Amino acid sequence: MTEKITFSRITKSFAGSFSATKLLSDVDIALHGGKVILLTGENGTGKTTLLRILAGLLKPDFGTVNFGATDEHWKHARKRLLKNVMYLHQRPYMFEGSVSRNMALAVPGSMSRKQTRERVNQALEWGMLTRHALANAKTLSGGQQQRVALARAWLRQSPIMLLDEPIANMDTQSSARTIKLLHQLKHANTAILICSHNYQIFDSLVDRHVELANYQLTEAQSIKADNRVPR
Template structure:
């Protein structure tokens, strides 16, 4: 649905986006992560046809962003950090205006407006001025506007920026519900917990270049190394003489726990538990040590910064 190949954008002597290649298939949500100025928004603007690439190419719903920019704009829904709501309008007037911009027929326009207002829980407030809305309501209306023409691609730039936790959760829930086999979604965000909750694919961009991309589980393995597991004990237990089975490497020992890596956890973890049982160890739990997207992001950025200093 969204295909980017060797895409670059240069402003005078500044290279804002440097040879970016990405694919987002229908049904997928890609989180594009990076610092301010890393190239996220510039990439989004090229995908909407607002900026012409310096080199490379991109397609949205099969349309070339340079050669078929009109068709591209008709195929994307965009939610920016500053959504530009018309505060004196009502929600109905606002959505009707954008329905006309996208040249929807009167019948199709009213059907979409009624559906979106109901979908986002805005029916009761639909005839109030938008300036009276809460932040969460405004953001949901902006999201409704981006969907008025049923686009196959959604580009969301900081969709929950500066929102209170409750409103942010509501908007996240709505974004998750928009996942469809007919739609691809790209989210640019600084909220790593949000990206972890929503995205199938992660891409980290630094100084215009994609450092790493893939599924979160793959990135954890690649950046942080093999998964670690921990056995906890219900009381202090001397495990200094414990010899693990082949394929298990103990990385930390404590009086109440053992942390280890396992090459084949489905095979080796039960063997370790069997050894512990034979030694009458007071095992309480065995679980994988949680690892977050934040750890992946910080390690990736640290490595990138270190490479520049060398």
């Protein structure tokens, strides 16, 4: 499992009709196993863009990635990012079919049917979803779908997880369940980056709080100083 992954000088602008709109400029961020970073920022500052770049889903104009040895250009590290980083959309996408099928898709294709079934059952239990195993995943509530997505991530054993507004539009009970699962992932040494407007709710979970403003990341003031992780 990757203990630390460092992204440096991430720069991204989007081409407009007449000029380019700058979103990120020389952003540096390091993710550590078992540590949670909270990312906040106003709407339109590029939080989702940054998360998608870190996940290997969106090509930056420039940026390097270091998995612990040497700096690699993002383009060359992309495959490794896709393999190691899991990105959870604000409204997770549910594939056609049952919750079990959605889980099974996260199991590596090399596993036997029996192994897959066992792993899926474990994930259903972990995500408190056993009684929904056969339900159509697309008909679940937002909170339940978020738990399916987290259970898929747990199944995949991604060393790094990026969550985009994981508890948006969720009731208190669902948020509490999601946070409980995130605590378990953190204890399993997963590096977690959460992008959210609601930072108080993640207080018990978060080790570092950064804010994206004026194209760059800065340390936010809300987090306990003794709990910070090195950058």
